[in-house]
Amino acid sequence: MRRKDRRGHKNKRGHDDVELNVAAMLDMAFQLLAFFILTFTPSPIESQIMMRLPTDKAVTQAPSNQISATDVVDEGLVVPITIYSTPEGEIEKLEIGQRVISAPTVEELLPAFRTALADIVQLGSDTVSIRVGEDLRYERLMQVVDICGKQELPTGERLSKVSIVPLKAN
Amino acid sequence: MSSMRAEPNLTPILDMVFQLITFFMLVINFRATDFNKEVSLPVVGASAPADEELQGDMLVLNITNDGTVIARGKPQLSLKNFLVNELKGFEITSKKGEEPASVTVVVRADRDLTFRVLNNVMDTCKSVGFSQFVFVVMRKAKQPGPQ
Numbered sequence: 001m002r003r004k005d006r007r008g009h010k011n012k013r014g015h016d017d018v019e020l021n022v023a024a025m026l027d028m029a030f031q032l033l034a035f036f037i038l039t040f041t042p043s044p045i046e047s048q049i050m051m052r053l054p055t056d057k058a059v060t061q062a063p064s065n066q067i068s069a070t071d072v073v074d075e076g077l078v079v080p081i082t083i084y085s086t087p088e089g090e091i092e093k094l095e096i097g098q099r100v101i102s103a104p105t106v107e108e109l110l111p112a113f114r115t116a117l118a119d120i121v122q123l124g125s126d127t128v129s130i131r132v133g134e135d136l137r138y139e140r141l142m143q144v145v146d147i148c149g150k151q152e153l154p155t156g157e158r159l160s161k162v163s164i165v166p167l168k169a170n
Numbered sequence: 171m172s173s174m175r176a177e178p179n180l181t182p183i184l185d186m187v188f189q190l191i192t193f194f195m196l197v198i199n200f201r202a203t204d205f206n207k208e209v210s211l212p213v214v215g216a217s218a219p220a221d222e223e224l225q226g227d228m229l230v231l232n233i234t235n236d237g238t239v240i241a242r243g244k245p246q247l248s249l250k251n252f253l254v255n256e257l258k259g260f261e262i263t264s265k266k267g268e269e270p271a272s273v274t275v276v277v278r279a280d281r282d283l284t285f286r287v288l289n290n291v292m293d294t295c296k297s298v299g300f301s302q303f304v305f306v307v308m309r310k311a312k313q314p315g316p317q
Contacts, residue, residue: 023180026183029187030187036194039198040197040198047307048305048307132285134284135284136284137283137285138279138282138283138288139212139213141285141288145305146215
C-alpha cells in the first residue's frame with residue numbers, strides 16, 4: 001500500500017521520506033557562531049610606511065648653487081632634511097639643506113615644507129635623509145616622512161628612499 | 171483523536187547561521203595578539219600612496235609611549251635577547267638559502283613616543299641583523315569636496 005505524504009498525495013515510489021535532522025547541525029553551527037562572535041575583534045584600518053634603515057654613510061654638501069638644498073653622495077642626490085624639536089616634542093623648525101622653513105604652527109609649517117620639498121625633488125633628487133631631534137614626537141616624524149613619501153619624482157615614481165638618523169646635539 | 175506535531179522549519183535559520191559563520195570566518199584575525207591596543211598610532215595625511223605588499227616574515231613590535239616594547243603579546247624586558255631568539259627562529263623556519271634580512275620589523279609605536287626611544291629600538295634591531303622596517307600609521311579620513 002502506498003503511503004501518503006503530508007499533503008495527502010500518494011508517494012509514487014512507495015518508500016518513506018528521508019527527513020534530515022537539522023537540529024544537530026544547527027547546534028554545531030551555533031557553537032561555531034558563538035566562537036567567532038566571542039573571538040571577533042574588529043581591527044582599525046592601518047597603513048604602512050616602508051623605510052630603509054639609517055645608513056652610516058657620510059653625507060657631504062653639494063657645491064652647486066642650483067642644488068644648494070641637496071647633498072651629494074656616491075649614488076646620487078640626497079636631500080638632507082633636519083627637524084629641530086622643542087622639549088615638548090613638537091617641530092621647532094625644519095631645514096631642507098640650508099633652507100630654513102618655520103611657521104607659527106605645525107599646521108602651517110607642514111604645507112610650507114611640502115611645497116619646498118616638491119621644488120627640490122623636481123631637481124632630480126631621489127633620496128631623502130632626515131636628521132631628527134631626539135625629543136621629537138613620533139607622530140610629527142611620521143607626518144614629515146609621509147610628506148616625503150608622497151613626493152613625485154620627475155620620472156613619475158614616488159620618492160621611496162628615505163633614511164632617518166638622529167640629530168646629535170652639539 | 172489524532173494529535174498534530176508542529177515541526178518548525180529550521181532550514182532558514184540554518185542558512186542564516188551559516189551566513190554569519192562565513193562572515194566571521196572571513197574577517198577573523200588570528201594575529202590580533204600582535205596588535206596592542208595601548209598603542210595610539212600616529213595619524214598622518216589622507217591621500218595615501220599605495221601600500222606595498224609585505225614580503226617574507228614579519229616581526230611586530232608594539233612600543234608604548236613609556237618605551238615598553240611589547241611583542242608576541244607580552245612586554246620584552248630584554249629586547250636584544252628577544253630579537254636574537256626571534257631571528258634564530260626565522261632562520262630555522264626560513265627556506266634554505268634565504269637571507270634572514272627578508273624579515274621585516276613592523277613598528278607600531280605610540281604617537282607620543284620620542285624619537286630617542288624609537289631610535290634605540292631601531293639600533294637594537296639593526297645590531298641583531300634586522301634591516302627592513304615598516305612603520306604603521308593611521309590615515310585621516312578623506313575630506314569631501316575639492317582639494
